[in-house]
Amino acid sequence: VTRLLPSWRDGAARDSLLRFLAEAEQVAPAERVAIFDNDGTLWCEKPEYPQLTFFVRELERAAAVQPALTARAKYRAVLQRDERALAALGIGRVALALLELFEGLGPEEFDLRVHRFFAEERHPKFRVRYGDLIYVPMLELITALRQKRFDVFIGTAGGADFVRAVSMSLYGTPPERVVGSRVVYRVERRGDRLELVRTAELDGDPIEGVAKLPGIQRQVGRRPIFAAGNSPGDAEMIEYTTSGNGPTLGLIVDHDDAAREYAYTSEAGTFTAAEGILDTAQRLGWTVASMRDDWVTVFG
Amino acid sequence: VTRLLPSWRDGAARDSLLRFLAEAEQVAPAERVAIFDNDGTLWCEKPEYPQLTFFVRELERAAAVQPALTARAKYRAVLQRDERALAALGIGRVALALLELFEGLGPEEFDLRVHRFFAEERHPKFRVRYGDLIYVPMLELITALRQKRFDVFIGTAGGADFVRAVSMSLYGTPPERVVGSRVVYRVERRGDRLELVRTAELDGDPIEGVAKLPGIQRQVGRRPIFAAGNSPGDAEMIEYTTSGNGPTLGLIVDHDDAAREYAYTSEAGTFTAAEGILDTAQRLGWTVASMRDDWVTVFG
Numbered sequence: 001v002t003r004l005l006p007s008w009r010d011g012a013a014r015d016s017l018l019r020f021l022a023e024a025e026q027v028a029p030a031e032r033v034a035i036f037d038n039d040g041t042l043w044c045e046k047p048e049y050p051q052l053t054f055f056v057r058e059l060e061r062a063a064a065v066q067p068a069l070t071a072r073a074k075y076r077a078v079l080q081r082d083e084r085a086l087a088a089l090g091i092g093r094v095a096l097a098l099l100e101l102f103e104g105l106g107p108e109e110f111d112l113r114v115h116r117f118f119a120e121e122r123h124p125k126f127r128v129r130y131g132d133l134i135y136v137p138m139l140e141l142i143t144a145l146r147q148k149r150f151d152v153f154i155g156t157a158g159g160a161d162f163v164r165a166v167s168m169s170l171y172g173t174p175p176e177r178v179v180g181s182r183v184v185y186r187v188e189r190r191g192d193r194l195e196l197v198r199t200a201e202l203d204g205d206p207i208e209g210v211a212k213l214p215g216i217q218r219q220v221g222r223r224p225i226f227a228a229g230n231s232p233g234d235a236e237m238i239e240y241t242t243s244g245n246g247p248t249l250g251l252i253v254d255h256d257d258a259a260r261e262y263a264y265t266s267e268a269g270t271f272t273a274a275e276g277i278l279d280t281a282q283r284l285g286w287t288v289a290s291m292r293d294d295w296v297t298v299f300g
Numbered sequence: 301v302t303r304l305l306p307s308w309r310d311g312a313a314r315d316s317l318l319r320f321l322a323e324a325e326q327v328a329p330a331e332r333v334a335i336f337d338n339d340g341t342l343w344c345e346k347p348e349y350p351q352l353t354f355f356v357r358e359l360e361r362a363a364a365v366q367p368a369l370t371a372r373a374k375y376r377a378v379l380q381r382d383e384r385a386l387a388a389l390g391i392g393r394v395a396l397a398l399l400e401l402f403e404g405l406g407p408e409e410f411d412l413r414v415h416r417f418f419a420e421e422r423h424p425k426f427r428v429r430y431g432d433l434i435y436v437p438m439l440e441l442i443t444a445l446r447q448k449r450f451d452v453f454i455g456t457a458g459g460a461d462f463v464r465a466v467s468m469s470l471y472g473t474p475p476e477r478v479v480g481s482r483v484v485y486r487v488e489r490r491g492d493r494l495e496l497v498r499t500a501e502l503d504g505d506p507i508e509g510v511a512k513l514p515g516i517q518r519q520v521g522r523r524p525i526f527a528a529g530n531s532p533g534d535a536e537m538i539e540y541t542t543s544g545n546g547p548t549l550g551l552i553v554d555h556d557d558a559a560r561e562y563a564y565t566s567e568a569g570t571f572t573a574a575e576g577i578l579d580t581a582q583r584l585g586w587t588v589a590s591m592r593d594d595w596v597t598v599f600g
Contacts, residue, residue: 030468030474107522107523108523151476153476174330175520176453176476176477176520186514187513187536187540192543193543194513194536194540195540196513196517203514210487213485213496214487217496218460218482218518218519219518219519220475221476221478222407223407223408239494240495240496243492243493243494
C-alpha cells in the first residue's frame, strides 16, 4: 500500500489533512470543492511574482523594438529594477501599466507568450524553469483530494489568463476551474472572423481579500469545503470556506524555510487585512503547514 | 454496436454532426470545447422561459404573505398575466424587478427554491415537470461529444444561478461549466460566519448576443469548436466558434414542430440581431436541425 501524502512528515498538519480527507467521505460528491491560492501556496512567489517577471520580459522585448517605451516613468522603473521608484508607484499601478503591453492580443496569442515564458525563463535563485517550482507536498494534496472525488479549483489574485495558460499542465486543472483577476475583452470583426481582443482595463476587482468571495460565486458557483492560502489576501476565502456546514478545512502554508525556499511572512496589510495570517489561522483554528518542519521535500 | 445519435433521423443534419464528431478526433483534447445555449436549444422555452415561470411562482408566494407587493405596477402585471402591460414594460425590466424577490438570500437558499420549482411545477401544455422537457436528441449529442472527450458548457442569457442549480442533474454539467447572466453578490458577516448574499443588481451585461463572447472568455477561458443555439441571441457565439482554426461546427435548432412541441421563429431583433437566425445559418454555412424532420423523438 502506498502511503498517502508521502512528502508530508508525521505531525499535526498531516494528521489534520488525513482526518479531513476521511471526514469528506460523508459529504455529497457535488459539494466536494477545494480551492487553492496560487502564488506562495502552489508555486514559489519569491523573489517576485512569476507573472511580474513575465511582464518584465515582455516589456524588455517590446522596448527592444520600440525604444520610446523606456521614456515612460513606470516602464523605466521596471526596466532599471529601480526598487525605490517601484515601491513609490505601487505594484498595482505598475501592473496596470504593464497590461497595456498586451492590448489588442487575442486569447490564443496571449497564451503563446505565457507558454514561451514557462519554456524559456529560469528562476534567479533555483536556476530551473518556473514549472519546476511547484510545491510537491501540495501537488500530493491535490491528488489526494481528487482521489476523494474533489473538484479542485485555483483562486488567485494573479491574472486568470496567465494562470489558465498553464493550469492544466501544472495542476491538471482546466481553465474554467481557475478564478483569477481579469481584463476586459472587446469583440472585433477581423475580415470574416469574429475575435476577442484584450484591453488593458481590469474587469472588476482583483481576486484578492474579500473580492475572492464573489469571484468564487461567479466562477465556481459552489462554496468550497477546503481552502488553502499563505497570505492575508487569502483570509476571507478561507473564512468563507470554514463558515459552511459539515466538515471543512482551512490550510495555511508558512514560509519558514530559508534553506530550501525562502523565509518570510506575508505582511499584514499588503492588501486589506490588518492581522498577520498566522494569527488569523490560530484565532480561527486553521491548519498551518510549516515548510521547514512538515515537508520532506519542497520541489521535485 | 449501438447506433450513435439514435434519435436523429438520417439526413443532412445527422451527417454533418457525425462528420464533425469524426473530424474532432484530430483536435487536441484540451481544445475540444462545446457550448450549448439553453432556452430553446436544450430545454423547451415556450410558452414562456421556465425561469420566468419560476419568478412568477416566487412572486405569488411572496404576495400571499405580503399583499402590498401587488400594488407595484410591474408585479401586478405579472400576477394578472397582463400581456399588454408586460409587453409595454419589456421583459428585461420586469425580470430586473423580480430579482428583488431574492435580495438577501444566500446561494444555498436560492438553490433550494430552484429545486422546489423543478420538483413541483408542471408545464402548462405537456403537464410534466420541466426536467422532463429536455430535448432527447440534444442529450444524445452531448453524450456523443463527451465520448469524444469534449468538455461541454452551457452559455445562456438565463440566470447562471438558476441554471447551475440543475445543470448537473439535467445535463451532467457542473456549475463552473455554465456561463450565464449574473447578479452582484455582497459579503456579509453573520455572527461568526462570512456569507455571500444576493443583491438585485445585474453583474455586467446579460449573456446574450455579442456579450456571450466575453462571457465565454471569463468563464470557459477557451474558444469552443462546437456551438449550438436557436435564436439571433446565439449568432455571435456561434460565429466566434466557427471563426476558430481547424474543424468547427455551428448548429441551429429550428422549432418547426407544432405537433410535438411548438412552431415558432425566434424573431430577428429580439435582442440585437437584425437578421433571422435561419438566414444567418444559411449565409454562414451552419447546420440546421429541423425538430419535425430530423428528430425521431423530442422529449423522453
